[in-house]
Amino acid sequence: MTANIETLNLTRTYETYKKPEGLLKSVQGLWARKIEKKIALHPTTLRIDSGQIVGLVGSNGAGKTTLLKVLSGLIHPSAGTAEVLGYKPTSRDPEFLRRISILLGQKNQLWWDLPPADSYDLLARIYEIELPTARERVRELSQLLQCTEQLHIQLRRLSLGERMKMEIIGALLHQPDVLFLDEPTIGLDIIAQTTIRNFLMKYVKERRPTVILTSHYMDDISLLADRLLLMSQGRIVYDGTVNEFAGRSESRQTLSLKILQPPTRDVQILDHFVVAAGSLAIKEELPASAIGDVLQALMAMSAVQEIKIEEVEFEDVIRSFMEKDARLRAPGGAAAARV
Amino acid sequence: MLGCARLAVLQQLEYRFNLVADTIIQPVIVGLVEITLWLTFFASTGQSELVGFGREFYLAYAIWAAFIARLSASWMYEMQMIEDIETGTVNSILVRPISFFEYYLGQLLGYKALITVISLIAPLVICVALDLPLMVERIPLALALVFYFIVFGHIISLMIASLGFFFSRVHHLTVAKNITLWMLTGEFFPLDLAPEPLRSLLVALPFSSAAFRPVGYLTGRLPIESIYDGFISVTVGILVLAPLATLMWNAGRRRYSGTGA
Numbered sequence: 001m002t003a004n005i006e007t008l009n010l011t012r013t014y015e016t017y018k019k020p021e022g023l024l025k026s027v028q029g030l031w032a033r034k035i036e037k038k039i040a041l042h043p044t045t046l047r048i049d050s051g052q053i054v055g056l057v058g059s060n061g062a063g064k065t066t067l068l069k070v071l072s073g074l075i076h077p078s079a080g081t082a083e084v085l086g087y088k089p090t091s092r093d094p095e096f097l098r099r100i101s102i103l104l105g106q107k108n109q110l111w112w113d114l115p116p117a118d119s120y121d122l123l124a125r126i127y128e129i130e131l132p133t134a135r136e137r138v139r140e141l142s143q144l145l146q147c148t149e150q151l152h153i154q155l156r157r158l159s160l161g162e163r164m165k166m167e168i169i170g171a172l173l174h175q176p177d178v179l180f181l182d183e184p185t186i187g188l189d190i191i192a193q194t195t196i197r198n199f200l201m202k203y204v205k206e207r208r209p210t211v212i213l214t215s216h217y218m219d220d221i222s223l224l225a226d227r228l229l230l231m232s233q234g235r236i237v238y239d240g241t242v243n244e245f246a247g248r249s250e251s252r253q254t255l256s257l258k259i260l261q262p263p264t265r266d267v268q269i270l271d272h273f274v275v276a277a278g279s280l281a282i283k284e285e286l287p288a289s290a291i292g293d294v295l296q297a298l299m300a301m302s303a304v305q306e307i308k309i310e311e312v313e314f315e316d317v318i319r320s321f322m323e324k325d326a327r328l329r330a331p332g333g334a335a336a337a338r339v
Numbered sequence: 340m341l342g343c344a345r346l347a348v349l350q351q352l353e354y355r356f357n358l359v360a361d362t363i364i365q366p367v368i369v370g371l372v373e374i375t376l377w378l379t380f381f382a383s384t385g386q387s388e389l390v391g392f393g394r395e396f397y398l399a400y401a402i403w404a405a406f407i408a409r410l411s412a413s414w415m416y417e418m419q420m421i422e423d424i425e426t427g428t429v430n431s432i433l434v435r436p437i438s439f440f441e442y443y444l445g446q447l448l449g450y451k452a453l454i455t456v457i458s459l460i461a462p463l464v465i466c467v468a469l470d471l472p473l474m475v476e477r478i479p480l481a482l483a484l485v486f487y488f489i490v491f492g493h494i495i496s497l498m499i500a501s502l503g504f505f506f507s508r509v510h511h512l513t514v515a516k517n518i519t520l521w522m523l524t525g526e527f528f529p530l531d532l533a534p535e536p537l538r539s540l541l542v543a544l545p546f547s548s549a550a551f552r553p554v555g556y557l558t559g560r561l562p563i564e565s566i567y568d569g570f571i572s573v574t575v576g577i578l579v580l581a582p583l584a585t586l587m588w589n590a591g592r593r594r595y596s597g598t599g600a
Contacts, residue, residue, distance in 0.1 A: 014596050069597045074433055076593045090592075094436035102434050109431035113350045125342030126437050154353070 004050045004178055004210040005071060009043035009080035012066050040066040042234045043080060048212070048227075050177075053204055055225030055242065056214040057318055063234040064214040065104075068180045071212070072102040084178060098127055101176035105183030109167055110155050116166040117151045120173060127174040134173060141169045145199050161192030168196065172203065179204075181213045185220055193217065200224055218318060232322055245317075252317070253291055254310045256283045259302040269297050285316070343437075343445025348453050362457040366406050370465065373401035390532060392560060399471035399558040400529055404550050406462045407557075408526035410455060411485045411549035416447045417496035417513050424503035427597055439588070444493050451489060455482065472559050481553035484569045488548040491576045497584045504591025525551025529560070545569075545576030 018034045019025060041063045048054055056064045069075045070082055073089030073096070082089055087096035103109070110119040117138070124134035142148045145165040150158055155166065164184065171179070184200070185193045201224055204211055215221055221228065221242065228245050230238035238245060258281050267275045273284055273294070286294060291309060298304065351358050377397045387393060420443055423429040432439050459478075466473040499516065502509045521527050523546040530541040530551040541547060548569035555561030 065597075069430075072434055074430055075595055075597045092433070097434065097436040100434070102430075104430065107427065107430065111346065111350070113353050114346070118346075118349055122342045122346050123435075126435050 002050050003047045004052075005046065005048040005082075005084050005212075007044055007046045007071075007080065007082045009045055010041060010067075010070060010077050010082050011039070011043050011079040012041040012063075012070055012075065013078040014038050014040050039234050041070070041077075044236060046229075046236070046239075048210060050210055051208045052227055053211040053213065053225050054227045054229055055221035056212055056229050056231065057218075057221055058214075058231035059322060061233075062231040064231050065182055066234075067231070068102065068182050068212060068214065072100060072180050073097070074102070098174060099176055100178045100180070101171040101174070102180040103167055103171040103182060103184055105164065105181075105186040108155070108163065110163075110170050112156050113154060115152045115154055116169070119155070119166075119170060123170055123173050129174060137173055137175075138169060141172060144202065145169065146195060161188045161195075164188060164192065164196065168199070175207065175209075177209055179209045179211045181211060181215075183215055184213070185215060185217055193219075197223060230318065230321065232326065238321065245321075252285055252320070253288050254283065254285050254308075255291055255294065256281075256306075256308040256310070257295075257298065258282075258305040259298065260305055261302040263301060267301060269294055275301070340441055340445035340448075343442050344449025344452065347446035347449035351450060351453055358457075362454045363461060366409050366458050367461050369409070370402045370405035370462065373405055374398055377401050395469075395471050396558060396560060397529075398469065399466055399473060400554055400560065402462045402465050402471070403473075403554040403557055404526045406458055407481070407485055407554050408521075408524055408550040409458070410451055410482075411488050411492060411524065412517070412520070413447055413489060413492040413496045414513050414517050416443050416450070416493075417499060418510065419443070420496060420500035421503050421509055421513065424500055424591075424595075425507065425509075429595075430597060440493070440497055440584075443496070444490065447489060447493055448486065451486065474557060474559055477557050480563070480566055481557045484548050484553050484566050484573075487570060488545065488573050491545055491573045491580070492549065494577060494580045494584045498580065498587050501584070501587040501591040504594050520546060520549065523547075524549035525554065529555065531555075531560075543572060545573045548573050 014037070016036050016038055017029075018036055019029050040061075044067065056067065058064050066075070070077050071084055071089055073084075073092050076090050085096060085099055087093050089096065110116055111122070120134060120138050121131065123129075124131055129137075138151070139148070142151055142165075145168065147162055147165040147169075150162050150166070155163060158166065168184065171181075181200075185196050188196070197220055200213075204224065211224070213220060213224060225242055228238065228240060228242045229236050230245075259279075262278045262280050263275055265277050269275060270286070270290060273286070275282055275298070282298070284294075295307070351361075377394070381387070381389075381394045381397075389397065420439070423432070423439075429439065432442050463473075463475075465471070495516070499509060499512050502512065523541060523544060525541075525547055526549075530547055531538060533541055542551065552561060552565050552569040556563065556566050
């Protein structure tokens with residue numbers, strides 16, 4: 001497989017101005033400002049093959065959007081190199097820009113004062129697409145996204161979900177080979193999320209673009225991505241398939257049960273699991289390997305009325321992984337100790 | 340670029356009331372204010388002529404200067420360019436195969452073409468109604484110089500907008516530039532009224548092509564050579580400022596952090 005995206009020690013540092021509170025400090029800030037440097041992206045080496053769909057996951061400020069912005073040529077890296085489709089993104093080669101697309105879920109990219117249909121006509125001119133071809137693509141995409149009725153209404157008058165559908169059409173109109181999707185479902189209701197998710201699933205299956213997708217909704221990632229990159233504090237802390245990740249992470253399950261005789265005092269079952277006096281309903285997330293022992297202990301304590309054991313959500317697995325990583329990187333953590 | 344010009348026209352046509360206020364009400368009010376000033380001047384001094392031209396010439400100058408200077412101004416799109424950079428909206432242009440300069444120049448020219456078509460009627464009607472000096476056959480060449488100046492003005496706008504990459508807010512620089520141009524272009528008073536050597540300097544600068552040269556030519560105050568000189572002066576201005584604007588833009592882009600997205 002050929003690499004569509006390659007980075008070598010790609011790094012980005014931001015400068016921020018910190019102003020202490022107060023009028024005097026504001027006046028002092030006119031000539032002396034305290035500039036701080038923050039590394040948003042630590043040296044990152046990455047290879048993404050043609051047609052791969054990569055889910056980029058991490059908490060706010062983890063460096064996901066910075067990585068997308070560097071790869072799409074929006075911002076310059078502070079160090080290292082990036083190549084996308086054989087081009088250096090910051091060169092803004094028109095041929096490169098014709099082959100990529102970036103959708104920023106929290107930012108409008110179509111024209112606020114115009115109906116989307118007019119914006120698409122302009123995009124067709126910018127991307128040098130024949131107008132009838134562009135209009136046919138808009139018709140097809142809008143049917144799939146169920147938004148044909150809104151094509152001729154000013155963008156500003158559309159709902160958030162409708163606007164996002166229009167943005168997606170705008171991002172796909174020139175049929176990019178590489179697609180950067182930054183939070184495409186953020187803030188949308190469950191119906192709009194599902195429509196967009198299903199649409200993207202169908203689209204990437206049919207057209208096979210290379211996709212990097214960031215999302216806070218793990219359903220987006222688990223349904224669409226075949227490779228997972230977890231980012232934390234500007235570093236990639238996991239790179240593998242979604243399934244491998246779920247398998248590699250310690251398997252956890254949620255145990256829910258109702259007991260008939262509540263304990264008269266607190267009962268310690270495991271190190272971090274105590275059944276409080278008077279409890280009739282118990283719910284606890286536990287390592288899968290401990291479920292048998294815990295159940296045995298609880299049944300010895302009281303007759304059990306109802307038992308439910310559920311797999312922990314993918315989102316919770318990631319959260320637990322990230323929390324563990326943050327603990328390791330915290331001052332005094334294992335990562336710090338290694339340095 | 341034609342697509343961007345079309346976009347600007349479509350956007351303006353979306354808001355009818357604003358369009359009328361922008362293209363008719365505003366230039367008429369500015370023209371009336373300037374006419375009042377010149378009428379007051381001639382009435383209070385008791386003079387019937389100033390440097391060889393009568394009252395009618397100055398009234399015609401005031402009316403056309405209000406229209407032409409508005410046409411050559413680029414601050415509306417300059418403000419938008421600054422805001423795009425400050426808020427990160429520029430991202431949507433940077434990821435597309437079109438340059439920021441070209442994108443906004445296209446829109447600026449489209450918008451100016453629209454206001455020319457609509458606004459031109461106002462000074463024409465006023466000049467005919469008041470029997471003021473006007474050479475209608477000179478309008479196309481005068482407008483050609485104004486549109487050429489718009490390209491030069493847009494380069495200055497790009498330079499100012501590029502400062503937005505370095506400083507968080509630069510809007511007030513546009514305001515300061517507008518006040519300076521009010522005098523340098525000859526919108527405020529005909530530049531040949533200034534004392535030497537200021538007069539020669541002001542006329543030689545490219546800014547005189549934004550009002551003084553085209554208006555003077557239209558009203559019979561200046562010969563056709565002044566229009567040719569205007570084209571040369573604006574060309575020199577473009578050749579000097581374009582590389583500087585490119586440097587500033589590229590330096591700004593390297594600093595850009597993609598704010599707001």
